[in-house]
Amino acid sequence: MIDAERLKKNWSLVAARGDQVPLYFYSTLFLTYPETRDLFPMNMAAQRDKLVNALGAVVSNVDTIDAVVPTLQALGRDHRKFGALRGHYPAVGEALLATLEHFSGPHWTPAIAADWAAAYELVAATMADAADAAAHYAPAWWDAEVVGHERRDLETAIITIAPGTRLDFVPGQSVSLCTDLRPRAWRQYSPANAPRSDGTIELHVRAVDGGEVSTALVSLLRPGDSLRVGPAFGTGLTLRPGSGPVAMIAGGTGVAPMKALIEQIAATPRPVSLYWGARSPAGLYCLDQMQALAARYEWLELVACVDEDLFGAGARVGSPAELAVAHGRCTGADVYLCGPSGMVESSGKYLVGAGIRADAIHFEPAGA
Known part of the structure; x- marks a missing residue:
């Protein structure tokens, strides 16, 4: 039986080494299996820490693996676009274990190695099985x-x-x-x-x-x-069933999925308040589109928000989350957040601090 607590402690030890971990992982992977280099972009700066950190986080939480099986299956289907095949998973697993062993030092034991191998095999099999099944009904891209x-x-x-x-x-x-x-x-x-x-x-x-x-x-x-x-992915921002009010809090291009949700809600209308923010009125790049939607749908309220309005453009000054709470739009509503990761994080904390139930706040986790 896999000892999940032991894996979590070991991953915490390894992850504390920061950027050294992904650097060692990719060096090991590409030197040992050079054919895998073509699966990754030429510039690795944005990719460098994503795979190894995701693997470590997911595999070390193998005790809750059932809860993330749908996510792993979606990842497996999505990774087909990179050209990832079932035969690539053992190479990644071998590099991962070599990295874990290197940074664990004297704390590495045969028991920990066996736990990591078993946990990774479970994750890899879930992803590879989903990818193989998807090949029968959908293209890789x-x-x-x-x-x-x-x-x-x-x-x-x-x-x-x-x-x-x-x-x-x-x-x-x-x-x-x-x-x-x-x-x-x-x-x-x-x-x-x-x-x-x-x-x-x-x-x-x-x-x-x-x-x-x-x-x-x-x-x-x-x-x-x-x-x-690539195939569609994510459930954090998808519309929850119901007929109650909806509050949308968006920053910058985070208004895009809100616009899609509004079009979906138009089929079965319910009260919607959209608070959309930018640093200045110039950042509200599609305000004309959103105003046209608000004029078309009587159940849709649009509040444009800016950090400062030096030229009197008519937008409300303040953060979307603060204004939505102040206007009472989040109480009893399903709240959807989208925008820069820092804005989503700070808005979520503000909403919870203002008494909004955490389970009523919906967003796509950073790096999902």
């Missing part, structure tokens, strides 16, 4: 054509894509994109629309500092270009 590219400001673009084969998704989920402009580098974006009859998908992309993919999508992409799109 969808080829999509860029049919619209509208620059809203220097940093933000609204991109419309048309997958050649229909890609199923639920509002609030994300899809990952890869462009030949930045080969093998995938980034996640949330569709800004509910599924359409023509299958097109609207994406809101903001170029971030140092973001090679986002900068390419905003500045270099053109209509007629092609993208690869």
Whole structure:
């Protein structure tokens, strides 16, 4: 039987070594199995710590593995887009155990090694089985054509894509994109629309500092270009059943999935309040679209929020979470959060501190 507590303590010991852990892991993996290098982007800066930290966190919590089986299965299906095959999993497991042994030092024992091997085998089998099953009914990725590219400001673009084969998704989920402009580098974006009859998908992309993919999508992409799109993923922001009020708190391009949820709610309306914030009015890049929705739906309230309104643009000054609470919109409501990770984290803490039930607050965990 796997000793989960022993694994957690061992992972805490190893994770304390910080950046040394992923560096050692990838060096071991690529030197021992050089063929795996093509599974990863050329620039490893954004990828470096993701895989090993996720493996360590999930595998060391093997005692609660049943709760994350759906997530592992989704990950297995999603990883097909990288070209990951069942035969790659043992190589990753071998590199992981070598890394754990290296950083455990004298604390590494045959019993711990056996526990890690068994736990990883369970996780890998769950992911690989799901990937094999998905190969019978869905492609590893969808080829999509860029049919619209509208620059809203220097940093933000609204991109419309048309997958050649229909890609199923639920509002609030994300899809990952890869462009030949930045080969093998995938980034996640949330569709800004509910599924359409023509299958097109609207994406809101903001170029971030140092973001090679986002900068390419905003500045270099053109209509007629092609993208690869991965399968839809995530449940944190999907609409919960019910007819009660909904409060949406968004920052920046975090308004995109809120727009998709609003389109979904339009089929069975319920009271919705959207508090959307940016540093200044200029950051409210699609305010015209959102105002048009609010004018169309009497059950939708839109409150634009800014940190400062120097030119009197009419937006409320304050954070979306603080204003939503002050206006009483979060009490008794399902609350959805999306935006920069720091904003989501601080807003969640503020809401709980204001007495909003934690189980009524919905968001996609960072790095999900």
